[in-house]
Amino acid sequence: MARPSRQRNAPSTATALQQGLVVSSHGRHSVIECPDGSRRIVHPRGKKNQAVVGDRIAWAAQPEGQGDDGTIERVEERRNLFYRQDEMRTKAFAANIDQVLVWLAAEPEFSHKLLARALIAAEAAHIPPLIVLNKSDLGELHARGWERLAPYRAMGYPVLGLSLADAEHHPNDAALQALRQALHGKATLVLGPSGTGKSTLINWLLPGANVQTGEISQALNSGKHTTTSTHWYWIDRDSQTAVIDSPGFQEFGLHHVQPTDLASYMPDLRQHVAQCKFYNCTHLHEPGCGVLAQVGAPLAEGGVHPLRHKFYAELFAERVADERY
Numbered sequence: 001m002a003r004p005s006r007q008r009n010a011p012s013t014a015t016a017l018q019q020g021l022v023v024s025s026h027g028r029h030s031v032i033e034c035p036d037g038s039r040r041i042v043h044p045r046g047k048k049n050q051a052v053v054g055d056r057i058a059w060a061a062q063p064e065g066q067g068d069d070g071t072i073e074r075v076e077e078r079r080n081l082f083y084r085q086d087e088m089r090t091k092a093f094a095a096n097i098d099q100v101l102v103w104l105a106a107e108p109e110f111s112h113k114l115l116a117r118a119l120i121a122a123e124a125a126h127i128p129p130l131i132v133l134n135k136s137d138l139g140e141l142h143a144r145g146w147e148r149l150a151p152y153r154a155m156g157y158p159v160l161g162l163s164l165a166d167a168e169h170h171p172n173d174a175a176l177q178a179l180r181q182a183l184h185g186k187a188t189l190v191l192g193p194s195g196t197g198k199s200t201l202i203n204w205l206l207p208g209a210n211v212q213t214g215e216i217s218q219a220l221n222s223g224k225h226t227t228t229s230t231h232w233y234w235i236d237r238d239s240q241t242a243v244i245d246s247p248g249f250q251e252f253g254l255h256h257v258q259p260t261d262l263a264s265y266m267p268d269l270r271q272h273v274a275q276c277k278f279y280n281c282t283h284l285h286e287p288g289c290g291v292l293a294q295v296g297a298p299l300a301e302g303g304v305h306p307l308r309h310k311f312y313a314e315l316f317a318e319r320v321a322d323e324r325y
């Protein structure tokens with residue numbers, strides 16, 4: 001029996017709202033996990049889908065006869081949101097996460113700039129980062145990458161070196177165990193360049209992960225395997241530990257970070273700011289600047305690596321230039 005058409009867009013006050021966790025997102029559609037573990041597709045009432053992976057949402061079932069998809073009625077308040085932003089748009093990675101794992105490898109060689117930008121975005125969102133350098137089986141190349149990470153270790157970020165090659169045959173490997181330990185009980189967003197082993201990581205943590213996303217994502221992507229969307233994977237039976245993978249990126253805009261806040265999101269600079277003579281010091285040229293005084297000093301003694309200060313100055317200039325327009 002046909003229903004009156006006005007019901008189509010009527011708010012669903014009659015239907016009790018249900019809770020769901022957004023586990024993947026595909027443009028206008030999101031896949032949610034319900035408290036009973038079942039999954040279903042939901043979409044917003046309006047054009048734009050505000051929900052991102054990791055969001056808790058309240059959703060309503062469609063009136064009978066109007067399909068299985070639910071509608072997103074409310075996105076619950078977020079604990080945090082990890083995102084990047086350029087002039088054009090904001091690109092959210094995930095909400096409500098406990099840490100950001102920047103996943104790098106001996107090869108391809110990582111970019112300091114992208115790493116530094118991702119770390120600043122994490123600091124700005126108050127989400128603790130950790131760094132992994134994969135492919136330690138590549139010897140010399142790995143040693144070089146490890147050396148390039150020295151400033152990040154010195155500024156206090158946890159950095160793990162490991163190899164996922166043949167990982168399933170080395171369950172007692174100390175570094176792999178340390179990684180599992182770091183992930184335990186948390187929701188971790190994994191972020192990193194292409195070719196570093198992120199898919200290998202998910203498959204090691206969760207053999208058969210592709211199967212788990214199976215049916216619904218195939219329906220939404222017309223069967224082609226996609227790495228262009230973000231997925232939330234529970235890696236334990238109790239749904240306490242999750243990893244979230246995300247598509248790679250070439251740019252990491254920080255339009256949401258004020259130039260004068262930058263130093264407070266860079267731990268190596270931050271530790272010296274209190275020594276600056278002027279309260280509004282930009283740490284670029286001022287006399288009596290606590291940061292400039294440490295540029296080139298040994299890292300072990302709290303020194304600021306010259307490349308880090310150069311990066312800071314460039315990013316500062318970039319952000320100031322953005323604000324002029």
Ligand SMILES: Nc1nc2c(ncn2[C@@H]2O[C@H](COP(=O)(O)OP(=O)(O)OP(=O)(O)O)[C@@H](O)[C@H]2O)c(=O)[nH]1
Pocket residue numbers: 134135136137138162163164165193194195196197198199200201227248
């Ligand atoms: N030598 C070595 N190779 C590895 C290791 N981990 C992964 N690989 C290889 O690196 C290549 C890239 O791994 P993927 O897991 O596809 O990398 P990804 O980060 O998911 O890359 P995209 O899918 O392009 O985003 C594959 O050939 C893996 O077999 C490792 O620890 N050592």
Ligand SMILES: [Zn+2]
Pocket residue numbers: 273276277281282283284286288289290291292
């Ligand atoms: Zn200063």
